[in-house]
Amino acid sequence: MTHPPLQAVLFDMDGTLVDTERLWWEAVQDVATDLGRPLTDADQPEVLGRPVEHTAGWLAASTGNPAGWLTERLHLEFADRVRTGIVPRPGALALLDALARDGVPTALVTASPRAVADSVLAVLGADRFRVSVTADDTPATKPDPDPYLAACRALGVDPARCVAVEDTPTGVSSAEAAGCAVLAVPSLAPIAPAPGRTVVASLEEVTPTRLRDLVQPRLRVLSWNLWYGGTKVDDHRAKQLKVILDTEADVVGLQETAGTSARELAEALGWHHHEAGENLGIISRHPVTARLGDPDVGFYGAAGVRVLVDGSHEVDVWTAHLHYTPYGPYEAAFDGLPPAELIAHEDVRLAQMREALRWIAESAGASTPVVLTGDFNCPSHLDWSEVAWPVTRAAEEAGLRDSYREAHPDPVRAPGHTWSPIHTAHEDDPTRREPQDRIDYVLHNGRGLEVLDSRTVVTGVPRPWPDVAGNDWPSDHAAVLTTFALTPPE
Numbered sequence: 494m495t496h497p498p499l500q501a502v503l504f505d506m507d508g509t510l511v512d513t514e515r516l517w518w519e520a521v522q523d524v525a526t527d528l529g530r531p532l533t534d535a536d537q538p539e540v541l542g543r544p545v546e547h548t549a550g551w552l553a554a555s556t557g558n559p560a561g562w563l564t565e566r567l568h569l570e571f572a573d574r575v576r577t578g579i580v581p582r583p584g585a586l587a588l589l590d591a592l593a594r595d596g597v598p599t600a601l602v603t604a605s606p607r608a609v610a611d612s613v614l615a616v617l618g619a620d621r622f623r624v625s626v627t628a629d630d631t632p633a634t635k636p637d638p639d640p641y642l643a644a645c646r647a648l649g650v651d652p653a654r655c656v657a658v659e660d661t662p663t664g665v666s667s668a669e670a671a672g673c674a675v676l677a678v679p680s681l682a683p684i685a686p687a688p689g690r691t692v693v694a695s696l697e698e699v700t701p702t703r704l705r706d707l708v709q710p711r712l713r714v715l716s717w718n719l720w721y722g723g724t725k726v727d728d729h730r731a732k733q734l735k736v737i738l739d740t741e742a743d744v745v746g747l748q749e750t751a752g753t754s755a756r757e758l759a760e761a762l763g764w765h766h767h768e769a770g771e772n773l774g775i776i777s778r779h780p781v782t783a784r785l786g787d788p789d790v791g792f793y794g795a796a797g798v799r800v801l802v803d804g805s806h807e808v809d810v811w812t813a814h815l816h817y818t819p820y821g822p823y824e825a826a827f828d829g830l831p832p833a834e835l836i837a838h839e840d841v842r843l844a845q846m847r848e849a850l851r852w853i854a855e856s857a858g859a860s861t862p863v864v865l866t867g868d869f870n871c872p873s874h875l876d877w878s879e880v881a882w883p884v885t886r887a888a889e890e891a892g893l894r895d896s897y898r899e900a901h902p903d904p905v906r907a908p909g910h911t912w913s914p915i916h917t918a919h920e921d922d923p924t925r926r927e928p929q930d931r932i933d934y935v936l937h938n939g940r941g942l943e944v945l946d947s948r949t950v951v952t953g954v955p956r957p958w959p960d961v962a963g964n965d966w967p968s969d970h971a972a973v974l975t976t977f978a979l980t981p982p983e
Contacts, residue, residue, distance in 0.1 A: 499705045500650035502592055503641055503673065504622075506603035507542075508660040508680035509696075510585045511613055513605075514541060516578050518681060520570035521548055524563070528556040537682045542635055542663030544604045544628045545571075568606070575609060579616045582678075584696030589621045595701045600644040601625040602657070604635045604664070624648055636663045641671035653711045656704045658696075665690065669946075672741075672976070674707045689945045689978055710803045710979040711945070714810065715742035716866030716935050717972040722751025726967035732952070733967055734761055737776075740950055740974050744800060746812030746866030746935075747774040769796030773812050785809060785856045795849035795867070797856060806941070806979045809857050813849045813867030815842040815884065821871055822912075822928035825880070827919075832880045839883050842871055846884045850891045862979070863938040865893055868970060872930045876904040885934075893936040896975040900947040904931075911971040914951045915958045935975040947975040 508514025521540050522532045530552070532540070539551045549563035556563075592599055601622045603610050607629045614625065624647040631639040645652045657668030660680040668675050669689065676699065677684040677692045686692045691707055693699060715737070723729030737745060737758070747755055755774025759766030765781040768774045770790040775781075777800045785797035797811035819838045824830040830838075846869070857863050865888065873885040875898045885895070901907030911933035919925040935947065950972040953965035961969075 498654065499597055499656065499701075499708050500654040501598045501600060501645070501648050502704055503600045503602050503644050503655055503657045503668070504589075505542075505657070505659045505661075505664045506601055506610060506613055507605055508582075509658055509664075509678060510582055510589075510601075510617060512578075512580045512582055512680075513575060513613065514660060514680045516574040517541070517571055520567060520574055521552075524566055524570055525552060525556070528552070528558060530556050538662070541680075541682050542604060542659075542661030544634050545606065546628075572609065572612075575612050579613060581617065582696055584699065586617070588696050588699055588701075589617070591701050592704075593621065597701060597704075598623045598648055598650070600648060602640045602644050604628050604640070635667035636670070638667055638671035641668050641673055645671070645673075654708055656707050658699075660684075674709070676704065676707060688943050710806055711743075712802055712806075712808060712864075712942075712977045712979060713741055713743045713974060714864050714866060714935050714977065715740055715745040715950070715972055715974050716812070716868075716933050717745055718748040718814070718868040718933065718968060718970040719751070719754055720749055720968040720970065722749065722754045723967040724751065725961055725969075726964050727962050729967040730757065730761070732965060733758060736950065736952055736967075736972070737762065739952075740972075742974060743779060743802075744775065744777045744810050744864075746810060746864075747776065748772060748812060748814040748868045750774040765798075765800075767796065767798045770794065772814055775810060775812055777810070779803075782807065785811070786852045793845055795845075795852060795865075797853065799856075802979060806862070808862045808864060808942075808979070809853070811849065811853055811863070811865045811867075813846070813865060813869065815845045815867070815869045815871065817870045821880070821882070822930045826928045827925065835880055836883055839871060842869065842884050843887060846887050850887065850893075854891070857938075860940055862941040863893070864942070864975075864977070865936040866934065866973075868933050870932055872932060873898070873934075876908070876931055888936055892938050894939055894944075896935045896937055896944045896977075897931070897947040897949075897973060899944045900975075909949055909973075911949055911973060913969050914966060914971050915955050915961055915964070915969050917957050920958060933970055933973050935973050937975075937977065941980050943978040943980050945976045945978050947973065950974050 550560045553560040607627045610627045626640045626644045628634045633639045652672035655673045657673040658676045659665045675690040752771050755766045755768045759776040766776045767784050772792045773796045775798050779800040781798045783799035795813035871884045874882045909931045910929040916927040955964040955966040
């Protein structure tokens with residue numbers, strides 16, 4: 494497989510490059526023991542990888558001592574140990590020097606304060622790092638993505654083209670939220686392998702070549718119903734462009750394009766596009782090598798393109814819009830229909846989905862990665878335990894997986910509602926609360942596609958219907974954004 498260039502390697506400090514994680518644990522342990530609250534392994538998430546203010550606040554809550562006083566004391570205890578006990582981790586200096594010989598930029602990204610980081614840099618050699626980011630340099634530190642995003646901005650690199658080297662679950666969460674590939678070298682707390690994350694026992698196992706191999710090509714796919722092209726909202730085209738740029742989407746499957754939205758958005762972005770019928774479109778920052786499906790598809794149906802990612806990976810991306818009536822959640826909530834009748838009323842959408850699946854199957858080769866985006870106007874059988882909604886089941890039976898449910902398996906904890914961020918009450922009867930549900934999807938066939946993340950997207954806090962003209966969010970649906978790693982097909 495051809496990998497994109499490795500643009501930078503971003504190193505955590507404590508426990509990753511130097512053996513300070515144990516020094517920090519010992520410092521907190523001594524302070525906590527003096528206060529009658531000795532630590533156990535269960536306390537590691539509140540200590541390891543955390544800024545001193547977090548741990549001080551946590552100790553304050555459990556010991557009744559002032560957080561400010563605890564912060565100062567923890568600083569002093571840790572600083573005493575740092576001055577006398579800094580030891581580089583095995584393989585750390587050799588890896589830094591190898592990256593320097595290969596011309597790969599490096600950054601230090603730590604949740605420790607600047608004063609501590611500078612003490613460590615004096616031991617490691619500050620010239621080994623082009624950039625250093627500490628807890629003093631960003632509004633939020635780990636596990637938020639801010640430190641890694643700040644380092645990438647300072648280096649002028651794409652997080653998706655970087656590897657973060659971390660030793661704690663907190664740091665791993667920060668790096669993954671920023672979009673980096675992660676090499677985990679656990680120090681005290683265990684870390685499990687996961688998509689986009691590799692776990693090793695020591696930096697002595699790591700070479701620049703191995704780090705390059707971790708940077709897989711990625712594809713961010715956005716599914717978005719534009720709502721009459723966005724025309725219900727003022728300055729809608731500029732707001733649509735901002736959403737696409739802010740999400741860093743690579744391909745967008747569009748519904749309700751009002752005929753020209755796909756072309757106009759693509760021209761403004763300098764992207765490629767495909768328009769089909771009066772309602773469907775796809776825009777892509779990657780070249781479109783084929784247009785798939787019926788170009789004269791009606792208002793409802795599906796259309797697709799084949800895109801070439803990083804010059805080596807072809808992916809078929811489809812967009813679908815299925816009929817909006819009868820709407821199952823209304824019939825369940827307002828009419829009290831039983832499951833059998835709800836399922837029977839899905840015939841029109843089911844036929845449209847089966848037609849879309851036929852087009853997809855006829856266009857794709859045996860190993861072609863396929864992504865299907867769309868507004869299906871129906872819930873998922875993965876979300877409703879009592880209703881086996883047939884449209885999403887048909888897609889599943891055809892081999893398509895639900896990327897959002899892969900990333901968020903529990904529909905109670907992560908419902909992922911996309912209908913509707915502006916309709917809290919029913920449009921025709923404000924006394925009725927609008928059923929909230931997940932009806933927009935990014936599905937995939939798993940051939941060379943691995944889900945790294947999936948989430949719903951809404952900008953700001955939209956005002957409810959009908960007072961929507963000034964909304965930052967120019968749609969009545971939430972969008973769905975999924976990040977895939979492109980891997981060799983099984």
